[in-house]
Amino acid sequence: MAFMPAPGYQPSYNPTLPYNREIPGGLRSGMSIYIQGVASDHMKRFYVNFVLGGTPGCDVAFHFNPRFDGWDKVVFNTMQGGRWGSEERKRSMPFKKGAPFEMVIMVMDEHYKVVVNGSPFYEYGHRVPIQMVTHLQVDGDLELHSINFLGGGPDPGQIPVTIPAYPGPGTTQTKPPYELPTMEGPPIFNPPVPYWGRMQSGLTARKTIVIKGMVNQRASSIVINFKEADSENVALHINPRVSEGVVVRNTFMDGKWGKEERTISFNPFTQGQYFDLSVRCGHDRFKVFANGQHLFDYTHRFSDFHKVNMVEIKGDLSLSYVQI
Known part of the structure; x- marks a missing residue:
């Protein structure tokens, strides 16, 4: 099963260094670049460059x-x-040797705003028009886990090339076998926990919800619920029980819990680690990916999943990014 990111959310997982890639759709105000990684135990320096072309020696808009x-x-x-x-220069170091980090570089009208581990760090005024920036470069004493371009248009390179061609007239198939995911609203950075987010149009097929955050160092349990705002019904209950090393899924309907599901391909919810969760609603099931890898599917138990209109997140975690 291929991971298909929604337009405006273009991730790259575990890229190799040096990283030198074109920015999907080009750089513009309102975009954000989200970088997760781990600083080397022996780190001396690394860099992130917004450059005018991807060739050696090209000009750098932001270093x-x-x-x-x-x-x-x-x-x-x-x-x-x-x-x-x-x-x-800023004589302050937000990175620690050997420690994971996340940084967001927000492209504003007048400056780049850098946020590291959820805290504002620096604002750098534009010296070169952002429209001239074409590539992002990263290299140095670090390990990259993910780079996400947020707010840009869809990147053809991110869409799996294995999508079969849509058949012509006269066939029995009435819709494409794969449909591109969609998102409803703008991203929210560093929301408080517990978090409640409303889906104004309710849950629909192809809708994708992205949740990025960090599991607390002494975490025991996390809860992510896709529910009806005006009742206690929960269509999808995702419950990483960090202290037990399991991720429980279930549905709460008519005042009672259903049968738990626990099988997963891997567990991205471990103490002190960042995670990147993408939950896509299909016609007959939820398809859940973590850090770009398929985590599990969950067959709909609600007869009408369109009534689901709220995302609830609580427990032992901090949130860095939510988009519903």
Whole structure:
């Protein structure tokens, strides 16, 4: 089963270094680049560059460069015409050697806004028009887990090439065998826990909900519910019981729980680790992916899943990104 990201959510998982790829749809105001990784135990420095072309020596619109050199700091700069401009520095280090991190670079009208591990870190004013930026580069003493381009258009390279052609007239098939997922609203960064999000049009086939966060260091349990806002009914209850190492799924309907399901291909919910969950509603089941890999399917037990109009998230976690 192929993972098909929704338009506006273009992830790349476990990319190799050096990373040098085109930004889907080009860079523009309102986009965000979300990077998860682990700093090397012996990290000296790494960089994230927004560049004008993907070739060596090209100009750099935004250079983000943490340096562990005895005077730990992060350096910011721009290269134009092959020459670096005036450096901006912040003598504060938001990264720890050997520790996982997540950073979001938000593209604003007047500046780049950098958020690290949920905390605002720096704003860097534009010296080069963002429309000229074409590629993202990352390299140095780190391990990349994921890079997500948020708010851009669909990237043809992200759509599986194995989608069969839609048959012509005269066939018995009435719709394509695969349908691209959809999303309803804009992303919310760093929402508080517990979190409640309303789906104004209810749950529909092809709708995708993305949840990114971090499991607390001493986590015991997490709950993610897809439910009816005006009742106690829960169509899909996802319950990572971190202390037990299992992920329980169930449905609560007519005042009682149904039969639990526990089988998964792997467990992404471990203490102190980030996760990236994508829940897609199909015509007959939920299809759930974690960190770009298929986690489980859950057959609909509600006769009318369109009545589901709320996402509830609570428990031992922090949230960095939710889009419903």
